[in-house]
Amino acid sequence: MTEPDGAANRADLPGRVALNPVHRDFFAGGAGEERTLRRNEEAFAQRWIVPRVLRGAGARDLRTTLFGTDLTMPVLIAPTAFHRLAHPAGEVGTARAAAAAGTIMVLSMAATQPVEDVAATGAHLWMQVYPQPDEDFQRHVVKRAGAAGCRALVVTVDSPVLGRRERDRRHGFRDLPAGFACENMRDADGRLRDIAMDPALSWEHIDRLRASTGLPILLKGILHPQDARLAVEHGVDGLIVSNHGGRQLDGALATVDALPAVVRAVDNRIPVLLDGGVRRGADVVVALALGATAVLVGRPVIWGLAAGGPGGVRDVLETLRDELDHTLALAGARRPADLSADQVA
Numbered sequence: 506m507t508e509p510d511g512a513a514n515r516a517d518l519p520g521r522v523a524l525n526p527v528h529r530d531f532f533a534g535g536a537g538e539e540r541t542l543r544r545n546e547e548a549f550a551q552r553w554i555v556p557r558v559l560r561g562a563g564a565r566d567l568r569t570t571l572f573g574t575d576l577t578m579p580v581l582i583a584p585t586a587f588h589r590l591a592h593p594a595g596e597v598g599t600a601r602a603a604a605a606a607g608t609i610m611v612l613s614m615a616a617t618q619p620v621e622d623v624a625a626t627g628a629h630l631w632m633q634v635y636p637q638p639d640e641d642f643q644r645h646v647v648k649r650a651g652a653a654g655c656r657a658l659v660v661t662v663d664s665p666v667l668g669r670r671e672r673d674r675r676h677g678f679r680d681l682p683a684g685f686a687c688e689n690m691r692d693a694d695g696r697l698r699d700i701a702m703d704p705a706l707s708w709e710h711i712d713r714l715r716a717s718t719g720l721p722i723l724l725k726g727i728l729h730p731q732d733a734r735l736a737v738e739h740g741v742d743g744l745i746v747s748n749h750g751g752r753q754l755d756g757a758l759a760t761v762d763a764l765p766a767v768v769r770a771v772d773n774r775i776p777v778l779l780d781g782g783v784r785r786g787a788d789v790v791v792a793l794a795l796g797a798t799a800v801l802v803g804r805p806v807i808w809g810l811a812a813g814g815p816g817g818v819r820d821v822l823e824t825l826r827d828e829l830d831h832t833l834a835l836a837g838a839r840r841p842a843d844l845s846a847d848q849v850a
């Protein structure tokens with residue numbers, strides 16, 4: 506099994522070494538040949554920053570506002586499943602790091618701890634959901650997330666069916682081991698449901714979800730500019746350009762390659778975020794220059810959690826912050842908003 510090449514994905518990083526190899530492959534892997542998984546990082550590696558000079562930019566200011574909330578930097582934690590398989594501290598541990606860093610954690614619908622416990626850390630949370638065909642149950646999940654204090658809903662729309670993960674197939678890895686559960690998949694009676702993926706879902710489902718909650722809604726998994734336009738027309742509040750870290754459609758476009766057309770289609774009407782392959786401060790700068798308001802990181806957070814629990818996640822976030830600050834300085838920008846698309850070649 507070949508591993509993705511980038512330094513930040515090296516198989517010998519401490520977090521990866523600490524993991525059970527089956528779980529490591531679950532976290533690391535993608536769909537099919539893993540072409541899209543690799544391409545997300547390669548596409549960043551092929552972008553070059555064109556610095557500006559003598560702009561008197563001075564001390565950097567990384568603060569970013571999303572839906573009225575101030576973040577200390579434009580780097581968020583992407584929703585990823587099963588944090589207790591990475592470290593006993595689980596999603597609560599990740600949330601402690603998000604709170605300490607002053608950024609948002611997007612909590613996965615496949616989290617292994619209850620949203621109420623994760624929210625008790627004081628972290629600023631958004632809840633991710635796969636749109637559930639049982640809409641009564643979906644409303645229950647959304648209501649519970651809102652009651653727990655989640656401040657936005659991230660609806661993942663790139664998963665009409667689950668991607669074919671060949672590493673998981675080889676290992677026979679299908680489900681959580683005994684003693685673990687998707688704690689936010691309990692119905693009103695406390696019974697566990699399976700996460701449903703339904704290829705029949707359409708924009709009407711989003712319309713009903715829109716009508717059922719006052720929370721801001723972001724769609725995650727947009728790559729086509731026409732879908733970005735439709736999302737705005739359907740009253741969506743934000744977009745996440747994403748190919749699910751290469752875990753769904755193998756062969757899908759790299760996210761940084763999809764970003765410019767989506768940004769043009771949205772035309773500043775709602776914020777556009779991006780995830781997939783963001784590993785260094787320079788990647789963040791490229792995405793911001795091409796029009797993203799912020800980025801999210803998935804696997805780096807998992808590796809940090811596996812390596813050192815909340816402290817390991819904190820290290821990942823602080824390293825990204827330092828690199829972003831440094832790269833902005835070298836690019837001649839004080840704030841993310843000072844960057845422009847002509848600074849990327």
Ligand SMILES: Cc1cc2nc3c(=O)[nH]c(=O)nc-3n(C[C@H](O)[C@H](O)[C@H](O)COP(=O)(O)O)c2cc1C
Binds near residue numbers: 749
């Ligand atoms: C192990 C793992 C689990 C994931 N689980 C979810 C999930 O439950 N919901 C979701 O919307 N995306 C999920 N994703 C996708 C991430 O939110 C994100 O799109 C992706 O990881 C970003 O790419 P990166 O890992 O290269 O940063 C998962 C990704 C990984 C690696």
Ligand SMILES: O=C(O)C(=O)c1ccccc1
Binds near residue numbers: 586749752
């Ligand atoms: O979304 C994913 O990539 C993922 O791995 C997952 C795992 C369990 C349930 C739902 C999604």
